[in-house]
Amino acid sequence: MNTENSGSALINSLEELASSLPEPVKRIFMEEIQSMKEIFIEARPPRIMVLGRRGAGKSSLINALLNKKVAEVGSVVSETGKASWHTIGEGDQQIEIIDTRGIGDNSRPESASFDDAVEEIENSIRRKAPDILIFACKSKEVDAHLDKDIQAIQDIRNFVYNKNGYKLPILCVVTQVDELDPKRAQLWDNNTRKVENIKTACGVIKSSFSKLDVPIITVMPVCAYAEYDDSGIVVEEYDERWNIDSLKEEIINNIPKCSQLFQARADQRIDTKKNYSRKLIKTTASTCSAIAATPIPLADIFPITALQIAMVSGIARISGRDFTKENALDFLGAMGVNVGVGFALREAARAAAKFIPGFGNVASGTVAFIGTQAIGEAAILYFIEGASKEEAKQKYEKERSKAEK
Ligand SMILES: Nc1nc2c(ncn2[C@@H]2O[C@H](COP(=O)(O)OP(=O)(O)OP(=O)(O)O)[C@@H](O)[C@H]2O)c(=O)[nH]1
Ligand SMILES: [Mg+2]
Incomplete structure (x- = not known):
């Protein structure tokens, strides 16, 4: 498979999605996509x-x-x-x-x-x-x-x-x-x-x-x-x-974003790849949280899910696989979360917001953050540490339950 082309296909479909989003979600979303494009598509040695x-x-x-x-x-x-x-x-x-x-x-x-x-x-x-x-x-x-x-x-x-x-x-x-x-x-x-x-x-x-x-x-x-x-x-x-x-x-x-991926892969150590994946997870989770916290009902489900798919594709890429949607969808499916994950997280956030009137957006931001992080940690376990999908799923559920506390 041609990594560059299939990677570009993922970015292209995300850019397409972006064009249909309302502001300010569109801007926040595009910034994240631009950053992933630099990291995964324009990658060159440091x-x-x-x-x-x-x-x-x-x-x-x-x-x-x-x-x-x-x-x-x-x-x-x-x-x-x-x-x-x-x-x-x-x-x-x-x-x-x-x-x-x-x-x-x-x-x-x-x-x-x-x-x-x-x-x-x-x-x-x-x-x-x-x-x-x-x-x-x-x-x-x-x-x-x-x-x-x-x-x-x-x-x-x-x-x-x-x-x-x-x-x-x-x-x-x-x-x-x-x-x-x-x-x-x-x-x-x-x-x-x-x-x-x-x-x-x-x-x-x-x-x-x-x-x-x-x-x-x-x-x-x-x-x-x-x-x-x-x-x-x-x-x-x-x-x-x-x-x-x-x-x-x-x-x-x-170093510039375009040279980070090669740097993270250069020494072949698991810890280096894990640390770099966590950097990606942190920024994606923050972006998802920012999107969830904007008062635009429903519209945020799709970009959040899309970013989570891109993040998982990125972690797969850091592990040495291709940067493709297929890798991410296969993984998310195995987690039992499928593409509905963003939706489920959003539902949880709404339920929480009912108990704290006026704090709905803040609560959903936190839930989106923890949910994205949970997916990321499970992806590290599976793609980088070589654990089974079952183990990754357990990890996902454990991490996600933190949002319910
Ligand atoms: N104890 C100790 N010795 C070191 C360390 N790093 C390098 N050395 C030793 O210091 C000497 C010089 O190390 P090099 O890495 O060749 O130094 P360099 O700056 O590349 O030297 P040139 O290419 O000649 O300019 C070698 O004997 C190394 O083993 C260190 O962290 N601790
Ligand atoms: Mg020398």
Whole structure:
């Protein structure tokens, strides 16, 4: 089946439905459809640029994010040579990365073609600009030459702005925080002194950027250290990674919608797909709730059901299946909710509203929110975690009953 065409068919039918809706439901509905279109139909690999001094842990960070060894890690000499885009992964799990050699690196590797690392970086992004810039800074070197690095980042940011007209988001990562004192304390021990030292390191970076007036998303401490076997798979026994999942979330939240799906699928981990599905569920549930809360009787049943179908199709897509209505209808049918689900939820809302005069719209909004969430959670269980339809149905009923309380 041609995913793109059948996916477009679903979006087309939703757009058709939208044209028959009254305002303001039409506007709310269209915004959600537009967002799904960007995520599922216009999807392309994310472009991530990792920048930092030599040995900061850039290559290790890339491997940690992708959950497998794709970049060469070096402990003594400068390992990463010429800055250029590399496509990693296949199909809808592709991601494009520039792993740069250290900025301010004097011992440049043979393959580097510019004396000045920044100039080389600019040359490599001339045709294809990154979606996000990750600045990696070793925890024990946060005060060394930071201003010079920030200046280089600002130059790159200006370069992207002048060429492409958008403000490149910058995410700072303090790497190798496991090395901070007391070294013997494990990161997950929450040792007070270690926690303090991590905070201080992040604080120095934050204030240095703010002093030079270069905006950043945030500063995140991580440990990227892991060992990989010959086929590039993480060796669980030597997996010291810490806070990498939060970093992934921060990346997804700050790249364009069209590159989020590939990013969510890239590392192949169930948790990453679940987290991303929950992001979709949250926005869909909020939209359904907003539609239910508008005082337009009956008209809201259809768009709510339609959005729930699109959401389930989206979760199926995040799991690796096609973005089609068929996947969603088959699933909803098995839940015993069929297309009448929106209707049933609406009926429940009306019943509730009778007891709270004047609060009908608020109540139905809440019911639509919980109902949509229940469908989403059941879809995660079935499509992503591989549970049976029966188990998913139990989950759906349990989650939905929260609306009755
Ligand atoms: N303890 C610890 N060591 C790390 C961590 N991340 C990377 N390292 C080590 O730091 C060294 C440098 O890591 P790389 O990932 O090669 O650093 P890089 O920034 O890509 O280096 P160049 O490509 O040479 O600029 C290697 O020995 C890594 O094993 C970490 O989180 N904790
Ligand atoms: Mg490297």
